[in-house]
Amino acid sequence: MPAHEAAGPPHGPARTGAAFHAVYGAGPAGVWAAPGRVNLIGEHTDYNDGFVLPLALPHTTLAAAAPRTDGALRLHSGDAPGGVVEVPYGALTPGRDLGWAAYPAGVVWAMREAGLPVGGLDLHLDSTVPTGAGLSSSAALEVATALALDGLYGLGLGRQELARLAQRAENAFVGVPCGIMDQTAAARCTTGHALLLDTRDLTARQVPLDLTGHGLRLLVIDTRVRHALADGAYAERRAGCERAARHLGVPALRDIGYGQLPDALDALTELSGVRPLVRHIVTENHRVQEVIARLDAGEPRAAGPLLTAGHASLRDDFAVSCAELDLAVDTALAAGALGARMTGGGFGGSAVALVEDAAEQEVTAAVRTAFAAAGHAAPRVFTARPGPGAHRVA
Template structure:
């Protein structure tokens, strides 16, 4: 039994304490780390996330009066009560805006979703670049899908969850995080083409190969709604328009030098374009390595991806760079930041035998630099969203 299944009785008990009744069910959706393919999703490109064992649990029951009540074990303020027919997109709604946005998106799509009582518990670290918001959205979407017998497929739930974050919360994220939460499978990384949403589960058995993937949560919190993420997205779209393509996905590695020449007057956009084009190529190379059973060969690709995010996309920070540099100096196979950037987490691929040495080196580097100690744990490719009770 996983930690998620072990946590379900506690979540049910909390629901009862808050609402005075047993929930109709409990649903779970995971956080994720992105192995490779950063900021490519809103450029119609390729990504390769995997689900974490850390999940958001949603205990839920339907209501017939159009009232939506939301409660989180990790947030102060008690129950947030809303009316489904009065939901409107608005900035600054706090954590409750994410599940409320899912209800809004479903109703906007013409789906027969009424009220609900929901209680949430989560082990997904917030602000760590591990997609806690998508876990919250997808857990809500899956619960409502079952409560109201909507019959939606996982990828449809992901689309609705993305719309909630884009149009209701106001954060212009791509589709990767929600698709990872909804569609990942245990023991695999998800190779996703974000243009047509075609996907393939790629076996990723690290333990079987004597490897481990560490997550280094720098504890530097980031907020995608602070404008820097939107600026990068707008810059990518400006580059695509200047190059006359639908999206930067349509610029090949061979075309990159000429494309950069055409953007010579915009050095910032040049950097964004260079990262997206080379990152798409790195995703394809990682897939080829894994398909060929050459897992260790992805290490240099991870490190190259970090350099691109640091130097071209300019979304790293001192703590992320330190985590990557210290890990690689201590013998890691490869490392890079993961997530939206400006803080959050790094991933480190290590030999099982070197895991403790690398972990110690990162901890010591942070201490020497005067940074708070990072949280370091192992990423185990885990299951996507599911009903657990």
Template sequence: MGPQRVREGFVELYGAEPEGVWAAPGRVNLIGEHTDYNDGFVMPFALPHVTVAALARRTDGLLRLHSADIDDGAGKPVELRVEELTPESGDGWTAYPAGVVWALRAAGHAVTGADVHLASTVPAGAGLSSSAALEVVVALALNDLFELGLRGWQLARLCQRAENIYVGAPTGIMDQTASACCEAGHALFLDTRDLSQRQIPFDLVSQGMRLLVVDTRVKHAHSDGEYGKRRAGCEKGAALLGVDALRDIPYDELDAALGRLGDEAEVRRLVRHIVTENHRVERVVSLLRAGDARAIGPVLTEGHISLRDDFRISCPELDLVVDTANASGALGARMTGGGFGGSAIVLAEEAGVPSLTKAIEDAFAAAGFTAPRVFEAVPSAGARRLSRAA
């Protein structure tokens, strides 16, 4: 659903024009998985798939929320009172935009209510940050309408707080920052400790390559226990090693650090993944800056093996994508996102895309899995305002 249709939907719902229409994208993480809540390095880029929101301010404390993806317009908006929003009081999809309003107000920003209508092309549950896109688009719109003067990284922080505390999902800062701050044609090299950013040119097309996203259609939920267990295990590893975060373990001191963990086999695996994954991010940055994008393929595959064997968050469908792609001529492949389902990425020569896609689809059919969705990932723009009041 395009911006004009979202604007028209707003008018149908609320009987007046919105004050503007905004968009925020989903993201693909090129490399750097589960490092964000360990103060480490990540490298996402924004997708062309976006959540679009039409909004208008209210001054009566009422927050009205409607999604075209949940309700085709026949139903009424969900109505909430901004002064009654409390952590974990939300339910379902409305917890994400309501959490953003709560986070803004808790930070001292005078958000007095809004009418909101939303629609999204970001696949939900595919590991492509549909929840972050929803949070960021609402945050950006409210920032503009209430003239809060917050920058992209500040909005990302508030959106992360909304998801961590209001929704109750222990996610890191990467997804929200990618949605808020990415630039078209670039991957975002982000240090999640100090939020310093570098936009790294990422133009595969000019070099005869493509990056495919393979949505396995296996759904996940970060607020389920497994994500939280991994985060708790990483925090335990940092405590046992006497550091603030696993980011502080140098790559060349990894073996010594693992030796100090003794019989903590599970913690050892988690620590090994985080330290080696940070190193992989740095390797990919160096290769891209040197103009050698093809050479990142094996690094992507290394990352998948680490996520599969050490972090243990892959699944048969994700493994099948990676194994089939690499056996069929891909330059490299790995799962992307939080894990336990979702999507994988495949780096391929342009000429090999049709045969790779067919090989993956055939492998899923032979295994009896639901047919995957395969599309090209194009580095796109971050959150932005699309239009003002008519």
């Protein structure tokens, strides 16, 4: 087995366009792409108005699409069983059980709710973004759909507005209370850079991330597990953060500075259950700034310990890690990684490890051996290279 592997089957716009024709009997009007993402640092900070540092993966969702004049939706995925999902005009309502199709349908709904002149849609989707891996497969699907609709109906929307509409689809139509990071990363990342995003005002800076030039790699370790408590626990932690902010009299935990943390924790004595959540958010925002300082100074190796500290905080304070993620991180570090952490919402999904080129094979082999010894399924391991955000490909 190779040391690192691509996720998903080979795909491209020609293949996706041909699949569209096979499903609908005619070719698409175009094909659009949106990437998955991996978050270098800044976890659970986005719904606290904080800072995040994602990068786009080379793994993408491709959306082949054509407009319809009757307002209806016909949705098909090459990765999901069950054939075409048809949603008549007027039947597009939040909470309806559409399975995977709720994500693209939600984007249409969000655009129509915003008063945009969006008609019907024939859509076929292909993806190499692993699902359930904490790599934002849902955001890639949403943003690819949003960009396709923007192109089909000449909406002229900016990238951040596309991301906002995609987030609204997931929040209000699908019912997942995610922050804005995933959709923004899919829409706004650029090749060779990580995206420093202030999730309060949505200002962003493209931060050069030339790990290859420094003899480094960022390995993604997809544990291939997702524990069932993830969605409810995510909502609980978000509610806990909001409760703490109200008690502290601030709009969001982002407003608690790193130097103010001891006083903030003292003020939360009556809410002892939320104190670890506050400690994670405040220290994680600080870690994002520290990683940026290392990257700006041309010292990406020095970011390694900050990644590891972030994992400890997610494991111990935010309590969103799991045995498989801890095993991946601990094994990678023991095998020579400069730093490692879980990435994504937690309770499964993926970890990242910053490694020297020379240590890549050893770290990968060690993680696979440890998973086999523990009786876990073999993890999927691949190198993350910062790729482009959403764009039209055909």
